[in-house]
Amino acid sequence: MSMDALLYWVGMAAVAVNALTGVLDSSRKQMDLIGALLVGIATALGGGTIRDLLLDRNVFWVVDQAYLIAAMGTGLITFFIARTFPLPPRLFLIPDAVGLALFTIIGTQISLQWHAPWLVASLMGVITGVVGGVLRDILCNDVPLVFLKGELYATAAWIGAFALIGFQQLGISAVMASWLAMGVVLTLRLLAMRFQITLPAFSQSRSH
Amino acid sequence: MSMDALLYWVGMAAVAVNALTGVLDSSRKQMDLIGALLVGIATALGGGTIRDLLLDRNVFWVVDQAYLIAAMGTGLITFFIARTFPLPPRLFLIPDAVGLALFTIIGTQISLQWHAPWLVASLMGVITGVVGGVLRDILCNDVPLVFLKGELYATAAWIGAFALIGFQQLGISAVMASWLAMGVVLTLRLLAMRFQITLPAFSQSRSH
Amino acid sequence: MSMDALLYWVGMAAVAVNALTGVLDSSRKQMDLIGALLVGIATALGGGTIRDLLLDRNVFWVVDQAYLIAAMGTGLITFFIARTFPLPPRLFLIPDAVGLALFTIIGTQISLQWHAPWLVASLMGVITGVVGGVLRDILCNDVPLVFLKGELYATAAWIGAFALIGFQQLGISAVMASWLAMGVVLTLRLLAMRFQITLPAFSQSRSH
Numbered sequence: 001m002s003m004d005a006l007l008y009w010v011g012m013a014a015v016a017v018n019a020l021t022g023v024l025d026s027s028r029k030q031m032d033l034i035g036a037l038l039v040g041i042a043t044a045l046g047g048g049t050i051r052d053l054l055l056d057r058n059v060f061w062v063v064d065q066a067y068l069i070a071a072m073g074t075g076l077i078t079f080f081i082a083r084t085f086p087l088p089p090r091l092f093l094i095p096d097a098v099g100l101a102l103f104t105i106i107g108t109q110i111s112l113q114w115h116a117p118w119l120v121a122s123l124m125g126v127i128t129g130v131v132g133g134v135l136r137d138i139l140c141n142d143v144p145l146v147f148l149k150g151e152l153y154a155t156a157a158w159i160g161a162f163a164l165i166g167f168q169q170l171g172i173s174a175v176m177a178s179w180l181a182m183g184v185v186l187t188l189r190l191l192a193m194r195f196q197i198t199l200p201a202f203s204q205s206r207s208h
Numbered sequence: 209m210s211m212d213a214l215l216y217w218v219g220m221a222a223v224a225v226n227a228l229t230g231v232l233d234s235s236r237k238q239m240d241l242i243g244a245l246l247v248g249i250a251t252a253l254g255g256g257t258i259r260d261l262l263l264d265r266n267v268f269w270v271v272d273q274a275y276l277i278a279a280m281g282t283g284l285i286t287f288f289i290a291r292t293f294p295l296p297p298r299l300f301l302i303p304d305a306v307g308l309a310l311f312t313i314i315g316t317q318i319s320l321q322w323h324a325p326w327l328v329a330s331l332m333g334v335i336t337g338v339v340g341g342v343l344r345d346i347l348c349n350d351v352p353l354v355f356l357k358g359e360l361y362a363t364a365a366w367i368g369a370f371a372l373i374g375f376q377q378l379g380i381s382a383v384m385a386s387w388l389a390m391g392v393v394l395t396l397r398l399l400a401m402r403f404q405i406t407l408p409a410f411s412q413s414r415s416h
Numbered sequence: 417m418s419m420d421a422l423l424y425w426v427g428m429a430a431v432a433v434n435a436l437t438g439v440l441d442s443s444r445k446q447m448d449l450i451g452a453l454l455v456g457i458a459t460a461l462g463g464g465t466i467r468d469l470l471l472d473r474n475v476f477w478v479v480d481q482a483y484l485i486a487a488m489g490t491g492l493i494t495f496f497i498a499r500t501f502p503l504p505p506r507l508f509l510i511p512d513a514v515g516l517a518l519f520t521i522i523g524t525q526i527s528l529q530w531h532a533p534w535l536v537a538s539l540m541g542v543i544t545g546v547v548g549g550v551l552r553d554i555l556c557n558d559v560p561l562v563f564l565k566g567e568l569y570a571t572a573a574w575i576g577a578f579a580l581i582g583f584q585q586l587g588i589s590a591v592m593a594s595w596l597a598m599g600v601v602l603t604l605r606l607l608a609m610r611f612q613i614t615l616p617a618f619s620q621s622r623s624h
Contacts, residue, residue: 026410027410030357030409030410031355031357031409031410032357032406032408033407033408033409034362034363034366035354035355035357036410038334038354038362041331053261053469054465054469054475054478055478056474058264059262059264062263062324062328065325065327065328068328068331069327082410083408083410116478117481119481119484119485119488120477120478120481120484123457123484126454139355146451146454147447147451147555149446149447149448149451154450154451154454155448155450158450198448199448199449199450200448200449200499201446201447201448201449202443202447202452202498234618237618238565238617238618239563239565239617240565240616240617241615241616242570242571242574242615243563243565243570244618246542246562246570249539257470261469261470267470267472269536270471270532270536273535273536276535276536276539277535280535291616291618347563
């Protein structure tokens with residue numbers, strides 16, 4: 001698989017999986033069809049849009065309508081399935097973790113190809129990975145996952161972005177490094193969901 | 209009236225009408241002059257700004273100061289009128305519906321002229337139409353109208369954008385199609401405000 | 417000091433001071449290291465990012481990694497100091513006022529150099545000055561300072577931007593005018609913090 005094909009098809013998969021989480025999350029908020037669809041579209045396209053604006057690239061879904069169709073199609077199917085079969089509310093956390101992994105690594109890779117400095121590229125990966133979910137959580141009036149303690153959300157993404165850069169420095173091919181780094185993000189995020197891994201934080205006693 | 213003149217003057221009218229709704233809404237939140245003016249400016253210029261950034265066009269009010277002056281002038285006049293004559297709180301919903309209709313159709317038309325794919329152009333119309341009001345509602349700490357059930361807010365905009373594209377496919381001139389499609393958005397929105405038209409939604413029993 | 421050097425070094429100082437306020441504010445919200453760092457980065461880079469996107473300039477920290485390093489470095493140091501030595505919660509208001517003054521004047525000056533119309537340039541200054549703090553307050557779930565009454569937040573910034581333009585019209589050199597205008601913003605903001613200066617506002621009796 002070439003790097004271009006990987007970016008295209010993994011990008012399409014990430015869009016679909018994020019549209020799914022957006023619509024699933026709206027199902028808990030009694031939105032109607034168009035509201036749920038708009039949340040799905042924002043979740044699917046938000047992160048890559050901010051990345052492209054910051055890099056001064058053409059916004060990916062404006063120049064290639066296929067991404068918007070993928071987001072709307074997945075959103076519609078999810079809407080009618082979720083309406084018919086009630087689903088456990090935390091189910092969307094698994095596809096959300098997959099979307100985080102895919103978008104982070106694609107975002108970092110695209111920024112490196114665009115000749116962004118490496119630290120900037122890693123932050124672009126984090127932005128591509130987390131912004132869609134932040135939009136979803138704000139629109140559905142949840143506390144964004146990225147700000148919950150013990151979830152390693154942005155942390156998993158950032159470590160994965162650094163891993164991608166490191167693997168390529170070590171001479172691993174870009175395609176192989178991408179798959180490995182997606183595995184890093186997904187593994188860290190799933191471990192954190194299971195075991196609540198915490199980072200250094202401001203001490204409890206100082207809250208007010 | 210040429211298409212360019214229509215886009216310019218209807219755009220100016222849409223800016224003024226949205227500035228008015230922004231300042232009227234702030235009047236319920238005890239903002240001071242500059243706070244109300246900033247909310248008015250954000251409501252007036254927000255939707256078109258996002259559209260221009262996504263299309264990689266020059267941002268309309270940055271290159272032509274007249275739009276900013278129209279927003280500030282309307283905002284100032286509205287501030288001093290609303291301060292003197294208390295107005296019924298839901299009054300701003302009528303100019304808001306007008307702003308939604310004008311901005312949606314202008315936004316779609318500009319995106320089509322920019323050679324955006326048609327589905328993208330329709331979404332750009334919705335974005336141009338709703339973002340200003342969403343910013344206003346967030347800044348004034350209201351639930352955004354676009355997410356209220358039974359209001360057909362984004363739905364009216366999206367149907368109007370599709371109508372615009374359909375009318376032009378049928379051979380109707382772009383200027384005539386624009387006026388007709390603005391009528392479609394406004395009529396749907398006013399009907400929904402009057403009769404609470406609902407779309408398919410997630411069932412009530414699943415809320416938690 | 418040349419204008420270019422002033423814009424570069426004062427810009428770097430503004431980034432550092434805003435990163436500091438972002439991390440200090442997160443310390444009251446029990447965020448972990450990465451959460452606090454991301455809030456610091458958003459506070460430091462948010463205003464200039466929006467300015468650059470609106471002006472269609474290259475985003476300043478994407479093309480020069482030094483800004484991102486300054487934000488992260490200051491954020492990290494602040495995190496470990498604030499963790500060890502509890503600080504009074506309102507302490508961040510002083511560096512916040514400094515950041516407001518520096519960013520507003522830099523933002524206006526850069527927009528003038530970019531040949532934005534003068535009223536647009538003044539609004540760009542306000543945006544550059546306030547957006548970082550608004551992002552911080554939203555991410556930390558505070559009411560944005562810019563919307564608090566009697567704080568002259570955006571007002572101080574806007575008056576300073578007009579002062580900058582006026583001083584230069586009077587023939588004062590751009591560098592000297594910049595320092596003077598920063599003084600105007602800082603003085604107004606500190607006076608308002610001390611004395612609660614109020615502007616015309618909607619009357620109390622109309623609240624509901």
